[in-house]
Amino acid sequence: MSRVFGSSYFVARVSRMHGGAQKVVYKIECSNGFSCVLYVWDLSMNYFKEEKENEDINEQSYGSHLFELNNRYLTQHGIQTPALYDLNKVRDRYSFDYALVEYIDGRMAETYFHHPELRVQDKVFQRVGEMLTAMHTHERHVFGKANANESSMGQCHLLQMENAKVQLAYASQHIEKIRSNQSKLLDKLYELESKIQPRQQYGFIHGELGPDHVMVNDKLEPFLIDIEGAMFYDIEHEHSFLQMRFGDFYRYLKNDALDHDRLLFYQFHHHVSLTSGGLKLLHRGFPDQQFAQGLADYQSERALRFIEG
Incomplete structure (x- = not known):
């Protein structure tokens, strides 16, 4: 110091x-x-x-x-x-x-979900939405880190495709419903991926933007934290996560120009990945074991809904 x-x-x-x-x-x-x-x-x-x-x-x-x-x-x-x-x-x-x-002297955005003043809620989440839109409109034709200057091979969603396979295999070892439906879940992954059309336009995303990754200061100004995963990518990857984490407050953040097929694919990927992530936290001694178990249980149920009916 x-x-x-x-x-x-x-x-x-x-x-x-x-x-x-x-x-x-x-x-x-x-x-x-x-x-x-x-x-x-x-x-x-x-x-x-x-x-x-x-x-x-x-x-x-x-x-x-x-x-x-x-x-x-x-x-x-x-x-x-x-x-x-x-x-x-x-x-x-x-x-x-x-x-x-x-040090931002303030609170995480999630605390404003329950703020008693609607005027304050509106101001906070409108500003988060404006910040998000400004970030996503920074675009380029190459996906990857901000300093990447070479043309990336293939489509970025295929990275999530491979990751989903790995995480599904892990989850199937520990959750009976996942294990007994593993082949159906894998088929659904391939089905969702097959509908995605090629793209070469990517926006700058945070990568894991939940309401606990936005700090709001005493002037109600939002600041992004935990930014290591930010990169140029499909913005649908971000929006599918935002829908899940912000719930009803996603209405302040929505984008009507998104690719619906990409959204569904990334939603499914998030559910599978977070199921595995919750299990790994559970198995590796994460302090909040109740949170880890709840995460795995909830996300596995959401993933299984994709193959119902």
Whole structure:
């Protein structure tokens, strides 16, 4: 803190913040009233370590290099995200990368689902919708990371196709209903994919944009967090996730120009992937075991609905 901000920044308190399953997050409070956030990318503390070590370059969503890249891209294009004060990738004293990031004094967007004032709700989610539209309208003909400049081979949805097969195989080992319907679920995956027409136009997406990945400050301004997975991709991938996570509040975020076949395919993929994700959190000691079990149960039921009738 002294090196980055100066000798008057004495650390008074460090507290672990609610974080995801991949990086560790702390709030640092100084005696002079200043606060910031410490991000730690320690792969040994990542609940998806095995997957991250074997991830395809076009699917990578973990690491300080991606945070730095996407922080710069979003900031340059007017999409609000906490400022990056300092990033340390030297690893001379520690085996991990870490960063000091702006602390947004506010609440996650999901807390506004239950806000008593409709006027406030409208303002918050309209602004989230405007931010989302602005981000998605940054387009190019190549899918992948913001710094990718070579033409990508194939269609981006095929990456999710292969991922769905892997996650379905994992889920079938642990959930009886998935195991007994595995062939039907696989057939449905192929059926949904077969309806997708080729495309070479991709928007910039967050990649996992739930209401817990939007911080809202005291001026009701939204900021994107957990941005490592952002990239150019089918925006239907994002919207299918938004529909699921924002529920009734998706009406503020909707886009009437989406490809319906892509939406259905990505919806199905999310249900299968999140079923497997919940199981892995359950099996790997995630602190909130009730959440992990509930995630696996709910998403498996949603996936099975695709083959009913």
